[in-house]
Amino acid sequence: QVQLVESGGGVLQPGRSLRLSCAASGFSFSDYAMHWARQAPGKGLEWVAVIWYDGSNKYYADSVKGRFTISRDNSKNTLSLQMNSLRDEDTAVYYCAKGWRVVDVWGQGTLVTVSS
C-alpha cells in the first residue's frame, strides 16, 4: 500500500541546520508532486513547501523562504527538506504528503524541536 515514512527529526539549537527525509513506497513516486507540511505545538497545519513531480518547480511558505530547500531523488523514491538557520518557531511535527491539488496520503511525521 502507499506509504510515506519521515525521518531525521531531532532537538537542536537555534541557527543550526537539519535535513529531513521521506521514504515513499507503494506508488509511482516520480509521477506525483510532493509536499512538506508541519504542525507546531498547539497550532494548526501549515503547508511548508511543494516540489513538482520532476523537480522542475518548487514553492515555499513565506515563513521558510530562503532558509528551507525541498528536493527529491526519483531514483531512490525519496523526498528531502534541508532546513537551515532554524528558529524556535520552526518547532513542529513535519509531515511529507503526496499530491498537488489533491494531497491524499500523509506520513506519520517527524518531530523537530528547536530550543536553546
Next chain:
Amino acid sequence: QSALTQPPSASGSPGQSVTISCTGTSSDVGAYNYVSWYQHHPGKAPKLIIYEVSKRPSGVPDRFSASKSGNTASLTVSGLQAEDEADYYCTSHAGNNTLGVFGGGTKLTVL
C-alpha cells in the same frame, strides 16, 4: 498566504449532525474546486476525507459530506459517532505558482 477561516470548535451529540464552515477568498476557495478536508487525530497522520469540494475517497463513510458556495466551503458530519471526535482542517488550492492554504482547524467534540 492568508489562512482560511474555520470556527475553532464544534460539538454535537451522538447521532446528530454538525456542519463546519471554511471561509476563504475569491483567490482560493472561490476560484477553484480544489477544496479538501482532513480529519486529524492527535499523533496520527491527517486523513483525507473530502477532496475536490465534495468527493469522498474510497472507504470514507457517506456520513461525511461537503459543499461550497462562493468563498465558503462546508463539511457536514451526520450521525455523529464517538470516533468522529478529532480536529478537522480545510485546505484550498490557491494557484499554480503558490502553495495551498489551510484553515486554522476545528476541534469537533462528540458530547
